[in-house]
Amino acid sequence: MTNSKSETLHFPNISSLTKISLGLILFTMISTVMVYAQTSDNTVTIVNDSYLEENFQHVDNTLFSSSPGSTITVINNDVVSHMLVSGSDNTNSGSTDNYDNFLICDIDDVHQCAFTKDNRIITDIIPPGESLSFQLSELGTYRILDPDYPWIEFVIYSFQNYDSSDNVNSGYSVEENTSEPTVSSEPTPVNSPSVKTLLVTVDGMPFDVNFSTIGLNVYEIESDTDSMSLIFYVDVSDSNGKLEVTFDREFFDSVYDGVDDQFFILSDGDETIFREIQNTPESRTLSIDVQLGTEELEIIGSEFGFSKVISVPVIETPVIETPVIETPVIETPVIEIVPTNECGPGTVLENNVCVLDERCGPGTVLENNVCVLDSSNVNNSPTVSNTSSPSSNKEMIMSFSVAFGIAGVIGIILALIAKAHKKK
Known part of the structure; x- marks a missing residue:
């Protein structure tokens, strides 16, 4: 019985080996994920169909941190070419709902511009399926977009000595110092938090910011709508x-x-270092550790909620076309009035009675507004005809007599000439 117990004590523990194996597998997986995260933080992919504004996603990495000298790689998986420029956003919001009037400018003094280039980054054209790399040259915020498709946009925060494997801005707890605490015989005084409210002005609109502090004093809060941030000016005493x-x-x-x-x-x-200690549908609470000597804290978000552009759907009222009723044109017949009473020449109709036309002299009538001789009176007048016939007959007789006389004289002269000719 004793020997059996001793052998049992030295036999390998299968449960321990299993735990060790699982631990090694888990460590390998975590290491792989961390390496992948380090290599993919500085890569931005323009997804397929990003040239369409209504596409669900345009880039896969819209907001990340890096450091000066880092290389940023952009992969174009879209079906069209793209180019990128950096600058500042003047719309008081990290995004916009309407790009119809999105104006991009090269100078700072154009107030109606939605985006102003700063000339820090201007890439070449990236064809479909190709990639391009550029380097960050300085600290600060890089807001980068495609001027032809301004909804394709991402932001890079360039920090000094940035390390993606130790991103303290992850929103999760950072591993605290595990060193042994120093045992002190004197009790450590516990500072109670001081709850305060300060007024901050954003684009001329005042807002109250509620916060609590331990070991520091916040004496001013300033807004920066260009980088979508709030700056807390602090005086740290602990x-x-x-x-x-x-x-x-x-x-x-x-x-x-x-x-x-x-x-x-x-x-x-x-x-x-910071932690997000509360997240509700109405608010978000951050807890920030502040070291002695710190003068300002800048909290960077993505938007000031009051400046969101709420697009109200436009309901178009249907246009009801009123039918045009054409009024028929009734032609009034032209009735020619034919005079029933016609008067003869030299007379006119007055009060439906033919009377003598006294506008012309006797023996004349009015034709075409001209007085002419009335031929009907000359032909029909017997008196004038009888008196003129004897005189005309006398003239005819005298004409014939004279003619015969002249002819006889001529004949005599011709006969005398002929006789004298014969004698010769």
Whole structure:
């Protein structure tokens, strides 16, 4: 019995080996994911059909961090070519619902521009299926879009000494220091949080920001609509201060395509530790650790909620065409009035009675407004005919007599000439 127990004690524990194997497998998987995350953070893919504004997604990586000198690779999986430029957004929102009047300018003093180029990044044309790389040259915010398709847009925050494997802005708890705490004989005083409210003005509109602090004082809050951020100016009195701030979603939020996105928080230009400790449909609460000597905290989101453009559907009233009724044209017949009483020459009709036309002299009638001789009176007048016939007969007789006399004289002269000729 004793020997059997000793052999049992030295026999390998199968359960322990299984745990070790699972641990190694899990470690391998985590390492692979971290390596993939490191290699894919600086890659942006323009998805298929991104040239269509109504497409569900345009790029796969819309917001990420990097550092100066890093290489950013853009892959074009769309069916058309694209080019990219960097600049600042002047629409007071990280996105817009209407690109019909989206104006891109090259200078800063054009207030109606929706986007102003800063000439830090201007890429060549990226054909379909090809890729292109560029480097970040400085710290700050890079807002990059395609000027021909401005809905294709992404933002890069360039931080100093950025490491994607240790992104403290992930929204999850960062591993705390596991060193042994120093045991002190004196009790450590516990500071109670101080709850305050400060007024911040965004585009001329005042808003209250509620927050609580431990070991620091917030004396001013400033808004930056260009980078969609709120800047807290602080005075830290303890070695490790803490700021908890609650944002009403209708005022300030970080979303993309209707889904919550992470905030970015800078402490004097560098990333700092924070945790999102509460998330409700109405608000989001952040807890930020602030080191001694910090002067400003910049919390970067994606939009100020009050500046969202709410597109109200336009209901077009149907146009009812009123039928045009053409009124028939009734032609009035022209009735020619034919005089029933016609008067003869030299007379006119007055009061339906033919009377003598006294407008011309005796023996004349009016024709075509001219007085002419009345031929009917000359032919029908017997007196004039009888008196003129004897005189005309006398003239005819005298004419014949004279003619015969002249002919006889001529004949005599011709006879005398002929006789004298014969004698010769």
